[in-house]
Every structure is written in structure tokens, then in C-alpha cells.
Amino acid sequence: MEYYSRVVDRKIDKLVQAFNAVSIVGPKGCGKTRTAKERCRTVIEFQDEEKRDGYLSIAETAPKLFLNRDKPILFDEWQDAPKIWGMVRKACDDNPESVGEFYLTGSTSRNIDTPHTGTGRITQLEMFPMTLFETGESNGSVSISKILSDDHYEFSGASSEIQLEDLFYYACRGGWPRCLALKSRDGKLEIARDYYRQIYTKDASSYDGVKRNQEWIRALLWSYARNMATTAKKSAIYADVKASYDVTDNTLSSYIEVLEKLFVIRDIDAWTPQIRSKTAIRAAKKHIFVDPSIAIAALGLRPEYFEKDLDLFGHVFENLVLRDLIAYSDIHDARIVHYADDMGLEADAVYQAADGRYALIEIKLGANRIAEAEASLLRFKKAISDHNQKALENKEHPKPVYREPSALIVICGNAPMAYTTEKGIHVIPFGCLRD
Numbered sequence: 035m036e037y038y039s040r041v042v043d044r045k046i047d048k049l050v051q052a053f054n055a056v057s058i059v060g061p062k063g064c065g066k067t068r069t070a071k072e073r074c075r076t077v078i079e080f081q082d083e084e085k086r087d088g089y090l091s092i093a094e095t096a097p098k099l100f101l102n103r104d105k106p107i108l109f110d111e112w113q114d115a116p117k118i119w120g121m122v123r124k125a126c127d128d129n130p131e132s133v134g135e136f137y138l139t140g141s142t143s144r145n146i147d148t149p150h151t152g153t154g155r156i157t158q159l160e161m162f163p164m165t166l167f168e169t170g171e172s173n174g175s176v177s178i179s180k181i182l183s184d185d186h187y188e189f190s191g192a193s194s195e196i197q198l199e200d201l202f203y204y205a206c207r208g209g210w211p212r213c214l215a216l217k218s219r220d221g222k223l224e225i226a227r228d229y230y231r232q233i234y235t236k237d238a239s240s241y242d243g244v245k246r247n248q249e250w251i252r253a254l255l256w257s258y259a260r261n262m263a264t265t266a267k268k269s270a271i272y273a274d275v276k277a278s279y280d281v282t283d284n285t286l287s288s289y290i291e292v293l294e295k296l297f298v299i300r301d302i303d304a305w306t307p308q309i310r311s312k313t314a315i316r317a318a319k320k321h322i323f324v325d326p327s328i329a330i331a332a333l334g335l336r337p338e339y340f341e342k343d344l345d346l347f348g349h350v351f352e353n354l355v356l357r358d359l360i361a362y363s364d365i366h367d368a369r370i371v372h373y374a375d376d377m378g379l380e381a382d383a384v385y386q387a388a389d390g391r392y393a394l395i396e397i398k399l400g401a402n403r404i405a406e407a408e409a410s411l412l413r414f415k416k417a418i419s420d421h422n423q424k425a426l427e428n429k430e431h432p433k434p435v436y437r438e439p440s441a442l443i444v445i446c447g448n449a450p451m452a453y454t455t456e457k458g459i460h461v462i463p464f465g466c467l468r469d
Contacts, residue, residue: 097117393440442460
């Protein structure tokens with residue numbers, strides 16, 4: 035199968051200049067092994083049935099023999115031979131100047147405790163499912179990082195031909211590399227469905243050897259799917275499950291922890307600047323799936339369903355955009371957070387660059403909601419400006435001020451063209467977005 039370049043490749047390029055080894059983690063099926071293989075001259079696959087016994091014997095008795103192979107070396111499914119971690123760490127200690135020599139990849143469904151962390155020698159990199167830019171649906175004509183870094187960056191007029199029906203399908207299919215090898219549209223939809231089944235039938239129990247109730251996991255994933263891209267309280271999610279099953283909050287909490295470690299679900303932190311006095315910031319985290327296709331599979335839906343339920347798809351679309359924003363921000367050492375307060379100010383996402391610049395982002399499915407998003411972003415910007423002005427009124431004892439946003443952005447599902455409104459709001463079709 036042809037290798038499709040990943041945005042994370044550029045981050046790996048930087049890491050291998052500083053570290054001897056790279057451990058790549060992330061959801062199952064996101065392309066960790068293939069990405070590492072593209073960089074290695076030797077590949078040790080502990081799941082290769084023809085060589086497995088031999089490899090495991092060497093790993094148990096004389097793992098240093100692997101070091102005689104051409105480098106860089108990939109140890110795939112290294113958890114099957116836990117001594118590999120210690121061997122790689124020791125090799126890094128002995129040759130600190132030999133950077134980029136080892137890669138480790140493995141299943142997220144197995145947790146292995148190692149006696150040494152590898153800090154300073156083995157760096158950890160998280161991979162994500164493929165973004166729309168990586169799968170080729172986004173033409174990549176608008177770079178979100180350049181909007182923040184280049185004041186003269188011009189992107190107006192960039193266009194996208196993606197329709198709502200296309201987004202329905204992309205969300206259901208997901209960003210799984212395996213789909214790129216398939217020709218059947220229906221066949222591609224089965225990848226996410228199978229991944230979902232594997233989560234509750236196998237992965238959740240094999241992670242640490244603790245047998246977990248499959249029906250409770252299914253109910254938990256269903257509730258999370260109903261609440262995707264929201265700040266629903268955990269108590270509400272628990273109540274969904276407990277309406278049908280006799281299970282404790284502590285048990286459900288432990289199940290959620292495992293699903294997070296399996297890179298199935300994740301929370302987006304709240305941004306907490308106190309920009310208005312006596313205003314309660316909603317510090318609740320926003321719940322998303324690492325890929326919305328898992329949530330859709332948990333709900334048992336097909337692309338055609340969303341033709342009659344755009345309200346639900348609005349949440350799916352937000353999850354889809356957040357999936358890509360997280361991947362894009364990560365390679366630039368930025369982060370994605372969100373904001374909401376009790377006075378109605380909100381931002382679906384806040385893109386925080388490493389140098390302190392940030393963009394406030396609203397995510398809207400339909401172009402008919404761009405004006406609403408513009409008004410919301412302008413209110414937010416004014417609140418920050420008003421706060422700063424008030425903070426500086428007492429020149430002898432000024433209060434802290436907050437940096438004003440470098441950009442106000444609306445990411446829209448069916449906007450045909452990128453443009454900047456008269457009030458300075460950047461409107462970006464999702465089908466144009468890249469890192």
C-alpha cells in the first residue's frame with residue numbers, strides 16, 4: 035500500500051534531532067507502525083508469526099543482539115518483549131550522540147510497566163487518525179498556523195467543493211489509513227464499526243488483564259456519543275448507563291479511564307482567563323472522541339441518517355473539526371482548549387500557540403450561521419479589550435491584562451470560499467483547512 039505522508043512526519047523530523055529513540059503512541063489503526071517503517075532500515079515485528087518465536091527468544095535471553103542490525107531499527111509490538119525497552123534505554127545511555135536510531139510502536143490495548151521511564155532518551159509522540167488534509171478531502175489551501183504566525187498571509191478566495199453529504203460520509207468513515215486501501219464506500223464504513231466492536235469486546239479488558247463488562251462499556255460509549263463535543267457532566271453520563279444497569283460511579287469512572295488510555299475518548303481542557311469580574315467560568319472539560327466515526331458506530335448510524343438530523347450532525351462536525359485541530363496544533367507545539375462562561379461568552383476552540391498568540395474559533399456546520407458566529411467572536415474580543423482597559427485604569431497599581439486574540443476564525447462546513455469579513459473575522463471552509 036502506498037504511504038500517505040502524515041502531518042506528524044514533520045514533528046518526528048524535529049524529535050530525531052534531539053532524542054535517540056521515539057516511542058509512537060495513539061489509537062489503534064491510526065498508522066503508527068507504517069509511519070515508523072518509512073524511516074527504518076530494520077524492522078523487528080514481534081507479531082510476525084514466522085519469526086515471532088525466534089525474536090522473542092532473543093529478546094528474552096540476549097536482546098543486545100538486535101543492536102547489530104542496520105539502524106534506525108523499529109521494534110513493533112515491543113510490549114510482547116518488555117525487555118526491549120530497557121535494552122533500548124541502555125543503548126541510548128551508551129551512545130548519547132547517536133540520535134534517531136530506534137523507534138518503538140505497539141498496541142494501545144496492552145499496558146506494560148517498565149522499570150525505567152526512558153526520560154531524556156526515549157521521547158513519546160502521540161499520533162492521531164488522519165485529518166481531512168491527510169486523506170485528501172481538504173485541499174489544504176489555508177494554513178491555520180500561518181494565520182497566527184504571518185500577519186501578511188493571504189488566503190481569501192481559497193475554495194472548497196465539499197458538500198454536506200460528503201461531510202456525513204467522511205465523519206462516518208473516519209480517519210483510518212486502512213480505508214485508503216479499499217475501493218468500496220460501504221467497505222470503508224466497516225473499519226470504524228469493527229474498531230468500535232473491538233473496543234468493548236477485547237481492548238477494554240486486554241489493556242490490563244481486568245475483565246470488564248461489555249454491556250457497560252457499550253452503554254458508556256453510547257452516552258459519550260450522545261454527548262460528544264459538549265461539556266456534559268460526568269454524572270449525566272453515569273445516569274445514562276445506570277438507567278439500564280446496576281453499576282457504581284467508581285466502576286464507570288475506572289472504565290472511562292481505560293477508554294482514555296486506549297485513545298478512544300479524550301477531554302479538551304477549558305481556557306480560564308478571568309476576563310470579567312463576578313463571572314463564573316465554566317471549567318468543565320469538553321468530551322470528544324479521538325475520531326467521530328467511533329461515536330457514530332456506537333450510535334449505530336449511517337451517513338444517510340444525518341440528512342434528517344442536522345442538529346446531531348452539528349455535534350459530530352464539531353468533533354470532526356476538533357480532531358483535525360488537535361492534530362494540526364500538536365505538530366506546532368500548540369494546544370487546543372475551549373471557553374464558556376455564565377454570561378454567554380464562548381469559543382468552540384482556542385488555538386494557543388507556543389509563543390502566546392492565540393485564535394478564538396467558532397465551528398459552524400452551515401454558512402447561514404456565520405453571522406451569528408461573527409457576533410459571538412466580536413463580543414468575546416470586546417470583553418477582553420474592556421477587561422484590559424479597566425485593568426490599566428489605576429496606573430500606579432495596574433491589574434493583570436490579557437493578550438488580545440491574534441485571529442478570530444469561523445470554520446464552516448459548507449462555506450464555498452475563504453474570506454475575511456469587514457470586521458476582521460476569517461471564515462475558512464473546512465475543506466480548505468490544514469496545519
